[in-house]
Amino acid sequence: MxxxxxxxxxxxxxxxxxxxxxxxxxxxQNVYVPPRQxxxxxxxxxxxxxxxxxxxxxxxxxxxxxxxxxxxxxxxDRNRHYCCGIVALAEGPRLCALIIGADAQKPASxxxxxxxxxxxxxxxxxxxxxxxRIRQSD
Amino acid sequence: xxxxxxxxxxxxxxxISKFGAFKEKLGRELFAxxxxxxxxxxxxxxxxxxxxxxxxxxxxxxxxxxxxxxxPIIADxxxxxTKPAIRVESACASGxxxxxxxxxxxxxxxxxxxxxxxVEKMTNLPTTEVTDVLAAFSDSAYESRVGxxxxxxxxxxxxxxxxxxxxxxxxxxAVAIKNHQNGALNPKAQFNCSIRDxxxxxxxxxxxxxxxxxxxxxxxxxxxxxEANPIIAWPLRLFDCSPITDGAACLLLVAGHLAKSxxxxxxxxxxxxxxxDYSLSGRDDLxxxxxxxxxxxxxxxxxxxxxxxxxxxxxxxxFTIAEILATEDLGFFEPGEGGRAVEQxxxxxxxxxxxxxxxxxxxxxxxxxxxxxxxAVEVWQQMRGEAGARQINRDVHLALTHNVGAHGASCxxxxxxxx
Numbered sequence: 001m002x003x004x005x006x007x008x009x010x011x012x013x014x015x016x017x018x019x020x021x022x023x024x025x026x027x028x029q030n031v032y033v034p035p036r037q038x039x040x041x042x043x044x045x046x047x048x049x050x051x052x053x054x055x056x057x058x059x060x061x062x063x064x065x066x067x068x069x070x071x072x073x074x075x076x077d078r079n080r081h082y083c084c085g086i087v088a089l090a091e092g093p094r095l096c097a098l099i100i101g102a103d104a105q106k107p108a109s110x111x112x113x114x115x116x117x118x119x120x121x122x123x124x125x126x127x128x129x130x131x132x133r134i135r136q137s138d
Numbered sequence: 139x140x141x142x143x144x145x146x147x148x149x150x151x152x153x154i155s156k157f158g159a160f161k162e163k164l165g166r167e168l169f170a171x172x173x174x175x176x177x178x179x180x181x182x183x184x185x186x187x188x189x190x191x192x193x194x195x196x197x198x199x200x201x202x203x204x205x206x207x208x209x210p211i212i213a214d215x216x217x218x219x220t221k222p223a224i225r226v227e228s229a230c231a232s233g234x235x236x237x238x239x240x241x242x243x244x245x246x247x248x249x250x251x252x253x254x255x256x257v258e259k260m261t262n263l264p265t266t267e268v269t270d271v272l273a274a275f276s277d278s279a280y281e282s283r284v285g286x287x288x289x290x291x292x293x294x295x296x297x298x299x300x301x302x303x304x305x306x307x308x309x310x311x312a313v314a315i316k317n318h319q320n321g322a323l324n325p326k327a328q329f330n331c332s333i334r335d336x337x338x339x340x341x342x343x344x345x346x347x348x349x350x351x352x353x354x355x356x357x358x359x360x361x362x363x364x365e366a367n368p369i370i371a372w373p374l375r376l377f378d379c380s381p382i383t384d385g386a387a388c389l390l391l392v393a394g395h396l397a398k399s400x401x402x403x404x405x406x407x408x409x410x411x412x413x414x415d416y417s418l419s420g421r422d423d424l425x426x427x428x429x430x431x432x433x434x435x436x437x438x439x440x441x442x443x444x445x446x447x448x449x450x451x452x453x454x455x456x457f458t459i460a461e462i463l464a465t466e467d468l469g470f471f472e473p474g475e476g477g478r479a480v481e482q483x484x485x486x487x488x489x490x491x492x493x494x495x496x497x498x499x500x501x502x503x504x505x506x507x508x509x510x511x512x513x514a515v516e517v518w519q520q521m522r523g524e525a526g527a528r529q530i531n532r533d534v535h536l537a538l539t540h541n542v543g544a545h546g547a548s549c550x551x552x553x554x555x556x557x
Contacts, residue, residue: 063371078369096286096417
């Protein structure tokens with residue numbers, strides 16, 4: 001991983017390889033997921049790769065009826081909604097993600113604070129998106 | 139540090155096109171409509187040749203009209219070639235940014251007389267493509283990519299807000315009902331009708347077709363009907379969202395010492411603030427827009443006034459939740475109190491703190507690049523007692539506009555005074 005550039009392409013390639021990665025600033029120790037070449041907090045360029053566990057909680061969510069065109073192409077519409085959310089990782093950073101395993105037709109049944117785990121895309125998925133799955137055991 | 143303008147800047151003329159869906163009109167043609175009205179609004183007249191520069195806000199003309207390099211085309215349309223013509227972009231706050239850049243141009247003494255405007259021609263594209271363009275105002279690599287639409291981004295803010303403060307759907311609906319009531323009194327509004335007018339028309343159409351008519355006893359009943367008011371991005375439904383709109387607006391800005399040569403009643407812009415913020419995932423608090431709080435702080439400090447001094451405001455109600463956030467971020471209400479304030483009628487046209495007397499983005503329409511300028515047009519009309527049927531019945535000499543880019547990644551706040 002050390003040789004990979006701190007880019008979105010590296011982030012999504014790692015996701016296809018079943019790893020959720022970001023950067024840790026060597027000056028202030030702040031962790032960013034996705035990766036950042038320059039630390040937004042202290043402006044240091046001394047950053048290194050860090051792998052995070054991919055576990056967190058839902059801090060906001062919505063179920064979408066009128067979707068983006070890639071989601072519409074997957075068959076989502078006014079009668080079949082999908083769920084998106086903001087996930088706070090155990091390590092701190094937050095991420096926007098597609099939320100799997102929630103009943104998007106019953107939005108009031110979805111709860112803020114619910115535990116979620118990263119759901120990796122297929123190795124061949126050229127347009128991989130970041131997704132988290134509701135953790136059933138919780 | 140409090141920043142001040144190098145010299146006063148005043149608005150001495152305004153114009154606004156009809157807002158709506160105009161398949162046969164180009165954005166530049168809508169701008170010319172606004173320009174023509176502006177020329178007629180200057181009490182002692184203006185020679186267009188005396189305008190020294192044009193600042194135009196437009197968010198995505200390349201996507202909506204396949205038109206890049208818009209500013210010279212607008213300048214040509216209104217006869218301003220060879221003057222400098224500058225297009226600025228800050229998503230849905232492009233109009234507010236054009237105003238700020240124009241203020242900087244005049245306050246810096248680079249120019250004495252400038253035209254600032256905004257325009258967007260959105261209705262040529264089908265809804266799915268408009269959804270994609272608006273979603274691209276958020277982070278394409280990490281937000282819209284996962285399927286978050288523009289209503290979806292505000293719905294995320296709404297669920298976080300609801301979780302903390304207990305927002306009800308009736309509070310969101312109260313924003314829509316109020317703004318449509320105001321829009322019904324605004325002849326330039328895309329929805330020049332109340333929600334009651336809409337439900338009566340729907341029922342009449344259904345009866346005409348021999349269909350069974352729903353039992354809508356009130357506007358709330360209608361808004362709670364999932365067929366009439368479907369979910370777009372929960373908890374936001376169709377009537378929580380501003381429409382897709384074509385429209386333009388413009389203002390004539392001049393150096394303060396020239397203002398009285400154009401009109402006895404100039405409106406001075408005494409405060410301007412602008413701020414940026416992280417994408418949604420970078421924010422610790424999703425129940426407020428930090429960019430709005432920072433832009434407001436700058437504008438209040440520059441103007442030397444406080445939230446409680448403001449007598450009316452046009453705020454960025456691209457979604458009903460956005461108006462509730464705005465009234466808190468601007469300091470009119472405590473966090474968590476914005477929803478109750480709407481329900482209590484405080485923000486109604488003749489309430490103690492009128493918000494969006496124009497009908498707001500919700501009812502007036504939201505041609506994204508034009509909205510920030512259209513807000514200033516309303517302020518001008520209200521402060522001069524020229525707002526017709528929707529005139530606030532108290533004297534307004536201090537007002538504010540709040541124009542948000544995307545989900546709050548940018549925000550502009552301006553404060554106006556009639557002396």
